[in-house]
Amino acid sequence: MSAIKSSPKKSAKKPQDGDLAPDRVSAILKGLDEAYPEVECALTHNSPWELLVATILSAQCTDVRVNMVTPELFRRFPTPAAMAKATLPQLEALIRTTGFFRNKAKSIQGAARKIISNFNGQVPQTLAELITIPGAARKTANVVLGVCFGMAEGVVVDTHVLRISRRLGLAKSETPEKVEQELMQIIPKDRWIAFSHQIIHHGRHVCDARKPKCDRCNLEQVCHSKDKTWQS
DSSP states (O other): OOOOOOOOOOOOOOOOOGGGOHHHHHHHHHHHHHHOTTOOOSSOOSSHHHHHHHHHHTTTSOHHHHHHHHHHHHHHSOSHHHHHHSOHHHHHHHHGGGSSHHHHHHHHHHHHHHHHHHSTTSOOSSHHHHTTSTTOOHHHHHHHHHHHHOOOSSOOOOHHHHHHHHHTTSOOOSSHHHHHHHHHHHSOGGGHHHHHHHHHHHHHHTSOSSSOOGGGOTTGGGOOOTTOSOOO
């Protein structure tokens, strides 16, 4: 009796999640482009070093507050070499209003000393090197690489990106690290840098955490969030 031939197994494909359908993701990106065509980083800076420090200071603090603090900070200590010599009390006094000022003072002093000792006084241009700098975790590194060097190594996930990505159904995780990995799977790499800036701007001006202004949102028709305040 001849052996029964089994048909080759086909690789199982997961059904495409409606929220992650390419057409829907493209519509969201198009809407962001229309609403925020030239949006830029909100942290005022004149160099990679200044952006690195400003981003460290922005943890648990608004960009507006950071931009009020950094002019005098950089006037007093304009370079990594100058900041490396600053005392912690000097730095704490200048950044006190950003919150957690003692830890932040240690971080920016440590960042300055690390850059002087390990990177010849220059902010490094790789993710692996940047995350070795005190105070510079992956989010901070992504900000500096994307804004200053045009390098897309990941997606910046702050509180706005975390909240709005989940509201739009682009991510389901609850931590910035996991949400970043989800977004990197569905957002084209050449859009990673702009996407973060656009979503952050959208979160500040339209998609508020407590009461989103859905009647002003050009993404409203593709948004299925349960806490929408208005529907077309």
